[in-house]
Amino acid sequence: MLLLAVGAYAIAAARRPDGGRQVYGIALFVCIVLLALALGHLLAGRAPTTLTLPLGLPWLGAHFRLDALAAFFLIVVNLGGAVASLFALGYGQHERAPERVLPFFPAFLAGMNLVLLADDAFTFLVAWEFMSLSSWALVMAHHQDPANARAGYLYLVMACFGTLALLLAFGLLAGPDGGYDFATIRAGTTSPGFAALVLMLALLGAGSKAGLVPLHVWLPLAHPAAPSHVSALMSGVMTKVAIYGFIRIVFDLLGEPVVWWWGGVVLALGGITAMLGVLYALMQHDLKRLLAYHTVENIGIIFIGLGLALAFQANQMYASAALALTAALFHVLNHSLFKSLLFLGTGAVLTATGERDMEKLGGLIHPMPWTALAFLIGAAAISALPPLNGFVSEWLTFQAILISPELPQWLLKFLVPAVGALLALSAALAAACFVKAFGITFLGRPRSPAAATARETDRYSLTAMFVLAGLCLLAGILPGLVVDGLAPVVGLLNGSARLIPQHHQPWLTLVPVVDVKSTYNGLLVMLFMALSGFGAAWLIHRLASDKVRHSPAWDCGFPEANPAFQYTAGSFAQPIRRVFGSIVFQARERVTMPPPGDSRPARFKVELHDPVWERGYAPIADAVVALSSRFNYLQYLTIRRYLSLVFGALVVLLLGMVLWR
């Protein structure tokens, strides 16, 4: 299994080959091999395999283990990696500074794979940090742009913070004896107080990488700064590795004694993250940043599922927990599919026009019909529209919410419907956001010369996008097979309770609980829609009329020659900004109208405040600056004072030791 790292490292070592194609080609090959291996492992239901290498800490070695959970996430990572490599075969040609991207791309992939395979805390943390740093290097690929440099800095700070939290979590898990390999941790028990602390640290560590609100601030800056295929990997795949970290620590390593309020905390955080993520996204006009905020939203949905599972497990309701876990894991897969697809589509738009700002795009469906189709499928999938895959996982999450009145705790009884409402709101707002994203970018008339002269992207990129679009459709119409594939993972995390096998069901219907409960059949919905749609088209063209006359747009008799008269992204979002944004973002609109006779143009200005940044981060940053400037004089002391400081510190430490003993 270690072939992967060796292969990827070898590519990384082979700096600057005669072209990016070679690197991406090898990365594609390695990812496909790993994907096949992981798929084989998961579907055959093999027992976990382990491997110990004499690397790392001398008394510990480096432990690796492949179980069902790791195999599932390996599939997610390597599928995303393979498609991103395929896309980069074409897209990488346009890279301005390939030597800043090529070495780090395979390293990033290797880092993510190693995190999933690691079986001791040391290897895990080293791989985690490796993944963070290589992705940081990719974010900084175009570091001349000050915005990118700022994003990189913020990312680095948050990544260090996250790793620190994880380090402490593993320290607590290992206990005073320092049993850092996962098998020892699993066998040991943690006292309830420490376990709660570990949960909080895991939330901070993995949550900051995944983008849980309020730890999400770096994500919408850093993900768009990288080249698009890397953005796809960071948003679609790296956030999933963070989720893997959370699941591994909380569900696997912490083990059984789960307290009910853990689920409540995770659930509430998930609901807030989902809602705020989509509201932020609606306010964005930068296509990549909009997608990055949607990642925040989807992470929230995944955490809702995980929180429900924790709450059910705490009450020994393992059948319900299986449903919630299945929903969360299904959404992990789905999000990796459609978010990668959407970022790749944005990459294609970026190559064709050089623009990420939606206000300067428009009408791209005419020159780029295939990219538009793929992006449309991704947009419909992320908006949870049947018969695509995003709907299935949201449907499963809703079903899990609907069986939760059985929970005995009152707080959860109130929390769960509220989170359900947040989930429903965020799903509806996501649809609005993607009407905006697709409609303003691809539909209408071009708003800039760059958009008017765009050309369709290359074959490699299109193939990559359509592979993902096809998978979105397949997972949507055959959800039962995916659920069956997830069953070993769910069983592993859930005391071997899992959903009933789905592939025996007639017409491959999805039956999550029992027969009298709710069912959904994506295949039949798809078939019925295709039949009625094509049937109607055929009948009408055959029997009624198939004539078309082209003419200028009607527009109630006032056709507008200037494309600037069209609705823009800002104007599209205006009603929603007024309804939701006036509370959350304190959105204010100001119109400055010149007096009559004055020929200056009227100005319209929208003011938005980011509550998380202004209330949470800005005070912390100010405090750090104030504190460090207070202690700044320590830099200019004489040697005598330094020596006395060192002596004083030593005395205090020794005293502390003596008193503690």
Place this chain on the structure above:
Amino acid sequence: MALIVGYLVQGCQMLLILLLAPLLTGWVRTLKARLLRRRGPSVLQPYRDLFKLLRKEVVLADSASWLFRVAPYLIFAALWVAAALVPTFAGGLLFSWTADLIAIVALLGTARFFLALAGLDVGTSFGGIGSSREMMIASLAEPAMLMMVFTLSLLAGTTELSSVARFMLTADVGLRVSLALALLALVMVAIAENARIPVDNPATHLELTMVHEAMVLEYSGRHLALIELSASLKLLLYLSLLGCIFAPWGMATAGAGPAAYLGGAVIYVAKLAFGGVLLALFETSIAKMRVFRVDQFLGAALMLGLLGALLLFVSRSL
């Protein structure tokens, strides 16, 4: 043999709703005209309009893309499938388990998504205004509807409509606060989603307050016919939904035989007619509200739905 009959009955239901939808629209229009002391067109006028539109050529804007031409068929397909999945004259039909109420709500979402995109496609400001407002309305109406679904499902233990209808017929439902709240929420959502009067005006043209009509302004010919038919289907869907959940009496059971089916159909048409009367009365007695009042109207629906669900989370007897 039973399978073939099952297919036949399912097919009959699909055809029935397709044929009844324009009639319902015509019925409401005639009633509204009478209430305003006008004679109004015949009840059959929507059929005539549809046939005329179907035979006309399509005038396509130069800036329209393939999506603009595909969207009417997609919208029609999604709405027809959604409407066909709501039990009408009989419950427990052959494919009734294909999609539950959540999936039906989501299918409505699919139709809305493509309609809003079609509004943006030609690149005019009217289309944009319609799409943007439609999505704002939907962003509140859809969660309100889902909250109503939550309430029902907590009571009935399922989100599948035939089972919900069967449950609502049993004696242990009784009068419940949560159901009353859910009914109110569903009615409010139905009014907003069908672009009826306090939210939008189906009869208006050339007004800045219009939502639905602004989106479909560029459509003509057979495309417009499909859009109009889809709008009628949506109205029928919501009335059937109200009937099937809150007045499930007289619905035939699966495999009951032709006589029972016929009886169920008669009662179903009567329910629709009654719903149409109520809608016409309501629409003529109320004025249209400003666009930025709609969010309060729908916010109230959302809160009612949430309240209903919360009550049930607290106690199953409320």
